[in-house]
Amino acid sequence: MHDVVVVGAGHAGIEAALACARMGHETLVLTLSVDATGRMSCNPAIGGLAKGQIVREIDALGGEMARATDATGIQFRMLNTRKGPAVRSPRAQCDKNLYERHMTRLLSSEPRITLVEDTVEEVRVEGGRAVGVRGRKSDYPARAVILTTGTFLKALQHCGEVKRTGGRIHEPSAERLSDNLRGLGFEVGRLKTGTPARIRRGSIDFDRTKIQHGDPEPVPFSHFTTSLPQPQTVCWITWTGEPAHEIIRANLHRAPMYSGQITSVGPRYCPSIEDKVVRFREKTRHQVFIEPETLDGESMYLNGVSTSTPPDVQEAFIRTIPGLEKAEFLRYGYAVEYDYAPPHQLRPTLETRRVEGLWFAGQINGTSGYEEAGGQGLVAGINAALKLEGRPPFVLRRDEAYIGVMIDDLIRLEHREPYRMFTSRAEYRLLLRSDNADRRLMPHAFALGLLRDRTAFDAREQAIGEAIRELRRSGRDAILRRPEATIDEVLPGLPRAVAGQVEIELKYEGYIRRQEGAVQKFRRLESKIIPEKFNYSRIRHLRFEAREKLERVRPASLGQASRIAGVTPADLQLLMVHLGN
Amino acid sequence: MAGRRSRTSSADADTIVAVATPPGAGLRAVVRLSGPDALAIASGLPGAVLLRGPRTSTREDVAEIHLPSSPPLVRRLLDSVLRRGARPARPGEFTLRAFLSGRIDLAQAEAVEQLISAEGEEERRAAVDQLQGAFSSRVRAIEDQVLDLGADAEAAIDFADQDIEVLPVEEARRRAEQARAALELLLAECASRRILEVRPVVALCGRPNAGKSSLFNALTGGRAIVTDVPGTTRDVLASDVEMGVPVRLLDTAGIQEAHGPDGDAVRRARAAVETADLVLLVVDATESGAREDLLPRGRPGILVRSKCDLAPAAGPSGVDTSARTGQGLDELRRTVGRLLSEGSPGARFRLDLRQKALLHEAREALARSVGGALGLGMEFVALDLRAALDSLGGVTGRNVEEGLLDRIFSRFCLGK
Numbered sequence: 001m002h003d004v005v006v007v008g009a010g011h012a013g014i015e016a017a018l019a020c021a022r023m024g025h026e027t028l029v030l031t032l033s034v035d036a037t038g039r040m041s042c043n044p045a046i047g048g049l050a051k052g053q054i055v056r057e058i059d060a061l062g063g064e065m066a067r068a069t070d071a072t073g074i075q076f077r078m079l080n081t082r083k084g085p086a087v088r089s090p091r092a093q094c095d096k097n098l099y100e101r102h103m104t105r106l107l108s109s110e111p112r113i114t115l116v117e118d119t120v121e122e123v124r125v126e127g128g129r130a131v132g133v134r135g136r137k138s139d140y141p142a143r144a145v146i147l148t149t150g151t152f153l154k155a156l157q158h159c160g161e162v163k164r165t166g167g168r169i170h171e172p173s174a175e176r177l178s179d180n181l182r183g184l185g186f187e188v189g190r191l192k193t194g195t196p197a198r199i200r201r202g203s204i205d206f207d208r209t210k211i212q213h214g215d216p217e218p219v220p221f222s223h224f225t226t227s228l229p230q231p232q233t234v235c236w237i238t239w240t241g242e243p244a245h246e247i248i249r250a251n252l253h254r255a256p257m258y259s260g261q262i263t264s265v266g267p268r269y270c271p272s273i274e275d276k277v278v279r280f281r282e283k284t285r286h287q288v289f290i291e292p293e294t295l296d297g298e299s300m301y302l303n304g305v306s307t308s309t310p311p312d313v314q315e316a317f318i319r320t321i322p323g324l325e326k327a328e329f330l331r332y333g334y335a336v337e338y339d340y341a342p343p344h345q346l347r348p349t350l351e352t353r354r355v356e357g358l359w360f361a362g363q364i365n366g367t368s369g370y371e372e373a374g375g376q377g378l379v380a381g382i383n384a385a386l387k388l389e390g391r392p393p394f395v396l397r398r399d400e401a402y403i404g405v406m407i408d409d410l411i412r413l414e415h416r417e418p419y420r421m422f423t424s425r426a427e428y429r430l431l432l433r434s435d436n437a438d439r440r441l442m443p444h445a446f447a448l449g450l451l452r453d454r455t456a457f458d459a460r461e462q463a464i465g466e467a468i469r470e471l472r473r474s475g476r477d478a479i480l481r482r483p484e485a486t487i488d489e490v491l492p493g494l495p496r497a498v499a500g501q502v503e504i505e506l507k508y509e510g511y512i513r514r515q516e517g518a519v520q521k522f523r524r525l526e527s528k529i530i531p532e533k534f535n536y537s538r539i540r541h542l543r544f545e546a547r548e549k550l551e552r553v554r555p556a557s558l559g560q561a562s563r564i565a566g567v568t569p570a571d572l573q574l575l576m577v578h579l580g581n
Numbered sequence: 582m583a584g585r586r587s588r589t590s591s592a593d594a595d596t597i598v599a600v601a602t603p604p605g606a607g608l609r610a611v612v613r614l615s616g617p618d619a620l621a622i623a624s625g626l627p628g629a630v631l632l633r634g635p636r637t638s639t640r641e642d643v644a645e646i647h648l649p650s651s652p653p654l655v656r657r658l659l660d661s662v663l664r665r666g667a668r669p670a671r672p673g674e675f676t677l678r679a680f681l682s683g684r685i686d687l688a689q690a691e692a693v694e695q696l697i698s699a700e701g702e703e704e705r706r707a708a709v710d711q712l713q714g715a716f717s718s719r720v721r722a723i724e725d726q727v728l729d730l731g732a733d734a735e736a737a738i739d740f741a742d743q744d745i746e747v748l749p750v751e752e753a754r755r756r757a758e759q760a761r762a763a764l765e766l767l768l769a770e771c772a773s774r775r776i777l778e779v780r781p782v783v784a785l786c787g788r789p790n791a792g793k794s795s796l797f798n799a800l801t802g803g804r805a806i807v808t809d810v811p812g813t814t815r816d817v818l819a820s821d822v823e824m825g826v827p828v829r830l831l832d833t834a835g836i837q838e839a840h841g842p843d844g845d846a847v848r849r850a851r852a853a854v855e856t857a858d859l860v861l862l863v864v865d866a867t868e869s870g871a872r873e874d875l876l877p878r879g880r881p882g883i884l885v886r887s888k889c890d891l892a893p894a895a896g897p898s899g900v901d902t903s904a905r906t907g908q909g910l911d912e913l914r915r916t917v918g919r920l921l922s923e924g925s926p927g928a929r930f931r932l933d934l935r936q937k938a939l940l941h942e943a944r945e946a947l948a949r950s951v952g953g954a955l956g957l958g959m960e961f962v963a964l965d966l967r968a969a970l971d972s973l974g975g976v977t978g979r980n981v982e983e984g985l986l987d988r989i990f991s992r993f994c995l996g997k
Contacts, residue, residue, distance in 0.1 A: 049739050080741045087738045087960045268990040280994040287744040413983075424735040424985055427971075430964060483957070511961060518968075565980045577920065 001141045002028040004384050005133055007120045007177075008148035009037040011370040012362030012377030014103055015063045016146045019381030021112035022062065023449055025388060028140060029107060029115045030133070032152065032172055037115070038068070038103030040370065041151070041168050042195045044096040044293045044301055047221065049079055050421040051371040052089030053402045056437035058374050059222045061382075062450030064106060065374045066221035072098035074233045074295050076218030085504050086430045087423055090221055093214075093235065095294045121176035123147070123358060125184060130357040144384040146359040148377055151193065153178040153339035153364065158256040159332055160310020167338060169331060178339035185354050186341050190264040191366060191418050192257075194272050194306040194335040197314055198299045200328040201292070208323035209236040209290060223438040236290040236323070240305065243320040245277045245284075251313045252278070256335060262308070264337050267368055267418045272335070273305040273317075288321060299330050308335035340366045343410040344553055348395045349383035350376060350407065353554075359384055365410055368418035375403040382448060394448065397526065399428045399519040400440060412553050412564055430508065430515045435500060460497060467494055467502045477506045525559035528579060532556070539578050546571040596622060597670035597678075598662050600655060601645070609829070610650040612658055614667055615675060619644045622665040626658070636769030639675060640682040717977060719767050720940070724973040726760045727947070731970055732988035734963040745993045753962050754951050760969075761947035768940055783824065783917060784831040785885075787863035792887030795904035796863060797832040800824075800914075825918015828859075859920055861885045861913075866892040866901065883916055936976050943972035 003025035006017045013029060014037070020027040031037065046069040047055050059066035073092035080087045107113050118135035123145055125131065132141035152167030152174045165173040182188050212235045218228055248255075255274045256262040266272070271279070276286050289303035302324075307314060311332045318324050343365040345353055350365075352358045359380040362373035382394045396404030405426045410419060426432050432440070439461070445451040471477040476490040480503065487494065487503035494502065505512065532554065536547045546567050555561040558579065562572055596616030602609070614623055615637075623629040623644030630645045637643040646662075648654055663669065733748040785793045801820040818832040860882040866889045884899030886892075890906045900916060902909035950965035970981040 049741065080738065083738065083741070084958050084960050087741075091742070271994070276994050283994055286994065422735075422739045422986070424739055424963075424967075424989075425982055427967065429960070508957075511957075511964065515964075565983065577916070 001132075001143075002026045002114070003142065003388055004028070004144045004146065004381075005030060005140050005142040006146045006148060006381075007133060008150055008152070008362070009034070009103075009107065009115065010041075010148060010150045010362065010373060011038065011065065012148035012150075012373035012380070013146070014038055014107065015058060015065065015374045015377035016148060016359075016361055016381035016384070017107065017113055018064055018110060019062070019378055019450065020144075020146075020385045021110050023382070023385035023389075025112060025385050027113050028142065029113060030118050030120055030135060030140065031115070032117065032119055032167075032174070034104065034115055034117050036100070036168070036171065037107060038100050039168070040094065040096040040099060042193075043303060044099075044291060045091060045093050046073075046370060047089060047091035048371075049087070049089045050402060050423045050425070051369055052079070052091055052221075053423075053432060053434045053437060054371040054375045054406070054421060055090070055221055056223075056434045057401050057403050057441055058371075058378055059224070060438045060441035060445060061378055062445040062448070063374060063378045064103070065371065066223075067225065068099055068102045068106075069094055070220045070222050070225040070228055071102050072230060073218075073221075073228060074230050074292070075214035075235060076220075076228070076232070077215050078219055084508070085435055085500075086433050086508075089423075089434055090219060092218075092221065093233070093291055095230065095292075097294050097297070098230070119172070119174055121174075122180045123177075123184065123355070125355055125358075128354075128356055130355050143388055144357050144359070146361060146377075146380050146384055147177075147364055148360075148362045148373070148380075149174060149177065150363045150373075151336050151338040154190075154337075156337045157334045158262055158308045158337070159334040160254055160256070160308070160313065161261070162310070163261075167336065169334065181341060186345060186352070188339050189342050189366070190337055191340050191363075192262055192264040192266040192335055192337045193270070193368060193418060194266065194308055194333065196273075196302040196304070196306040196333040197318060197329055198293065198301060198331040199290075199318070199324065200330055201298045201300050203326050203328040204236075204290065204300060205323045205325065206236055206290075208325075209238040211235075212237055212289070223442075230295065233292060233295060235292070238288050238290065238321055238323045239285040240273070240288060240317075240321055241285050244273075244317040247313065247317040247320065248274050248277045248309065251309055254313060255307070255309045257308060262335060262337060265417050266335070267420060269420055269422075270306065270368065270418075273307050274309060290323070302333075305333070307333040309333075338363070340364050342366060342415065344412070344414075346411050347393075348407060348411060348556060349387075349393045350380040351383060351387070357384075357387070363418075366415050366419055367406070367410070368420050372406060372419065372421055375406060379403060379407060382450070386448075394444070396441075396444075397523070398426070399431060399522060401437075402426055402432055405432075408560065408563070412555060412560055414565065428515050428519060430511055431519070433504070435504065439501070463495070463498045464501045464505075467491060467498060468505060471502070471506060477509075480506050481509070522559060525562055526557045528558035528576070530555055530557060530561065530575075530579065539574050542571060542574055550575075596667045597675070598659065598667040599670040599675065600659070601675075602650065610648055610655050612646040612648070612655065612662065613675065614644040614646075614662065615639045615641045615670075615678060616667070617642065618666055622662055622667055626661075635682075636766070639678040641678065720973060720976050721979075723760055723763050723767065724970065724977055724979065726756070726763065727966055727969055727973065728984050728988055730756045730760065731963065731966040732985050732992060734959055734966055735985055736989045736993050737959050738963060739989070740993065743993075748959070750959060750962070753959070757947055757950045757962070757966065761944060761951065764940065764944045764947065768944060781826065781828050781858040782831060783828045783859045783861060785861045785863055788865075791863045791865050792904060793832055793863045794818075796861075796885070796887055796902065797830065799904040799907065799910060801830060824914040828917065859883070859917060861917075863887050883913070883920070885913060939972045939975040943969045946972060 004020045005028045006013050007030050009029050009031035017027050017029045046065065055066050055069065069092050072094045074095050075093040077091050079089045079091055107115050118137045120133045120135045122134040123130055124134055130145040132139065133145055150167060154175055155165060155167035155173040157164050157166055167173055178188050214232050214234065218232065220228055252258045252274060257266070257272060257274060273286065287304050291301045291303050293299040293301050302318070305318065314332050315329060318327050341360055341364055346360060346365065347353060350359050350361055352360060361376035361380040365376060367373060367376065379394065379396070386392065386394055396407070398405045398408050402421055406421055409425060423429050442451060442457055446454045471480065471491060479485055480487065480490050487499045491502070536542060536550050549564050549566045550561060553564050555564060558572065558576060561567055561575060594617060596614055596618040598612065598614045601611040601613040619642045620631050620633065623631060623646060626646055628647040630647065632643040634641045634643070646658060648658060730753060734753060736745060737747045785797055787793050797818060801822050820830050822828060822830050862882055863885045864887065866886040886899055886901045888903060889901040889908055890903040900909050900913045902913055946965045946969035950962050950969065967981065974981045
């Protein structure tokens with residue numbers, strides 16, 4: 001019998017399993033295919049706006065995604081460098097094969113992890129508690145179950161008129177598990193996502209494209225990385241034009257999203273090329289990034305033209321794009337539909353409300369993105385471990401981490417499409433920077449036992465504090481606040497990891513203070529706890545709509561209630577009075 | 582805007598005066614003057630509030646004189662104002678001036694008109710609702726402006742790696758300034774509207790001998806105005822007191838006395854309860870069957886048990902008080918203050934202190950966003966726009982984040 005069983009070995013499953021194991025629990029990872037551990041189903045890249053912050057947070061909490069990216073990254077770029085530090089985000093292309101190998105090796109060598117291939121068909125529940133899972137080959141009893149099923153629940157791929165089952169190209173589907181969840185009383189929905197074609201490198205005329213270099217001095221993702229081992233490479237940019245758009249328009253009736261073959265909802269922020277052409281008719285060209293999937297391999301990813309049109313249409317329109325006239329297709333683009341469980345059914349720990357000892361993380365919660373999945377996997381894993389130990393749960397607040405923003409959004413909002421992180425979702429964006437993820441979250445990791453030696457951390461904190469005091473005392477902080485001034489002019493000789501933090505904290509002090517003030521206000525509302533079984537019908541005058549929403553979401557605090565769409569300040573007042581009395 | 586001001590015709594050179602409050606309905610009367618001599622005429626009068634144009638309801642100089650709603654007092658004041666050169670306004674003339682000056686649109690003008698002439702309480706309510714509708718559509722229009730700008734600013738941050746047109750900082754500043762000016766104008770209008778300026782009304786009601794009057798005296802220290810409305814002998818007592826926020830506290834005749842000789846007084850008491858922002862239902866703790874469901878429908882209320890020094894405290898909600906020992910009075914003040922300071926749930930008057938504060942916050946945030954664009958960068962402009970949207974959203978009830986994302990996705994073609 002294992003302590004924990006994790007179903008799925010994707011980006012969520014990996015972080016969940018590693019957290020459980022590193023916190024001392026025997027962990028079984030069940031996957032459809034061991035070879036596909038940590039597979040990048042879509043874009044061979046990690047990070048980007050807001051997502052890069054999540055990866056840094058995973059790193060600060062002792063997770064693996066940042067280290068794996070550093071170990072396998074072949075092009076690093078810091079985004080938004082022309083703007084301030086609050087909105088800078090790291091992004092890296094990875095060699096997807098190296099990434100899979102890195103993760104497989106890591107899971108296989110982790111002392112308390114066992115990696116087994118099986119298709120899970122059922123969560124075993126006794127007396128409202130998860131007691132393990134049943135796979136096709138065997139039963140797996142466990143004290144905690146974490147489902148990280150990605151796009152594999154009743155997965156159906158569409159490529160033009162052709163449909164086939166499977167969560168990823170050439171891979172199977174888990175056909176029974178979502179029916180089992182429905183049988184347990186869970187609400188189950190359906191979402192859609194898509195991926196573009198992969199083209200043979202040798203068939204591309206790069207002279208007709210624009211080259212995109214990585215940063216000359218690449219910055220690693222992880223706090224712990226000292227050097228980046230892989231050689232660095234470049235990407236290329238080209239554009240679609242009217243000829244491509246005409247072909248797509250003429251063949252819309254053969255695109256599953258338009259023919260009615262797919263009815264589930266895809267993400268607005270990640271539209272297929274057919275969506276772009278239809279919705280933005282006035283745009284005469286769309287950008288296409290040509291990104292290598294591996295350092296030296298043949299497969300090139302066409303970022304920007306995800307599609308589910310039939311192969312002949314894909315060939316026709318892609319070959320009108322400069323540089324891709326002679327494109328040879330290694331794989332056609334496709335759309336995939338899959339089952340998910342709307343996340344209002346979860347607690348802030350990602351444990352389900354319905355079944356104790358059962359956690360959901362990643363795309364099963366209606367999210368998209370490796371980074372979003374990884375962050376959830378980590379939180380689910382940590383909380384499963386804590387629960388086994390009888391320790392209090394671990395919940396990140398909105399003012400502490402993007403991961404906190406994400407989970408709070410997931411459990412309290414209505415979702416119309418797969419959830420993706422944006423910096424605009426974080427109201428305390430200035431505090432949740434990628435440069436201070438380590439300072440924000442490493443103390444949690446020390447307390448949880450996911451990171452051990454805090455000597456270096458404490459020394460750095462002390463140095464930062466001293467430098468700030470010194471500048472204040474001498475009045476040089478005022479000089480630093482001038483837009484063009486730098487820390488090296490007012491206090492030279494500080495180590496880089498210290499100087500950067502001192503500069504940001506003093507330069508943006510006014511804004512940071514104001515956000516901190518807002519956080520105080522926010523925390524007061526957050527600290528007003530609403531009992532889980534609170535009877536909303538007891539509140540006279542509460543509007544019907546508000547009561548319905550509150551009963552559905554069951555917010556844990558007044559703060560959470562305040563962020564539910566359809567709950568007005570007047571409703572909150574009534575609620576506050578009732579809680580107060 | 583400057584062009585519209587010239588629509589005020591020269592025929593309006595008179596200074597007009599009228600009682601701005603509906604006759605007999607309130608406890609305080611407001612006499613309003615508008616026109617070139619309004620300030621000169623009213624200056625020095627007790628209770629006068631002077632508002633210089635054009636940021637007034639008519640864009641002219643306006644004076645408001647606040648006084649107890651006592652007909653002899655009001656008559657005396659009107660006489661003296663007329664002697665100083667004002668002329669009585671024709672029915673609806675204030676509204677007409679506001680409309681002609683471009684200050685309000687026709688729908689609002691009609692609503693104001695109805696508000697002034699409405700006799701029945703129901704009609705008055707409907708008129709207020711319409712006015713509010715117009716008000717919130719104005720707030721929404723400003724919110725839309727800021728949302729568009731916010732979406733542009735956020736897109737420039739969140740999709741910096743994409744092929745989208747980036748908003749120039751100069752344009753962001755210009756548009757933020759536009760929104761700020763629009764809000765400024767709206768605030769100026771609100772400030773002169775009666776419904777924003779009147780203290781919230783808190784009415785004590787309950788059966789005869791429930792302890793209302795003792796409680797009233799304990800809360801006011803015995804200071805009361807006896808409102809004198811012709812044709813009645815007993816009436817509503819009122820006093821302006823602090824209960825966390827400034828309020829007007831009313832002591833009404835008992836609900837059960839409707840069939841006695843003072844039927845008219847009781848009718849007025851009921852009207853007072855109906856217009857109150859908050860009702861304190863007083864029940865005698867020594868009596869059994871003291872029930873919360875006596876609270877008037879649709880009104881926010883607090884159950885107050887009186888004479889608790891004589892009875893064991895009990896009951897799941899409400900405040901236990903004793904006028905004799907002073908028990909529970911502070912708690913009652915706090916509860917009232919809390920309810921009113923953040924808006925009165927269920928009340929029809931939505932332009933309350935909370936909303937006013939939110940609009941002020943929004944204005945300040947917009948002003949900061951104009952400044953932020955100067956020195957720092959787009960993310961700081963975005964931050965202040967966001968703060969402005971949070972405040973405006975508190976008034977309109979719109980969810981900022983979804984509003985922003987909806988706009989971003991409908992305006993920009995994004996994604997891999």
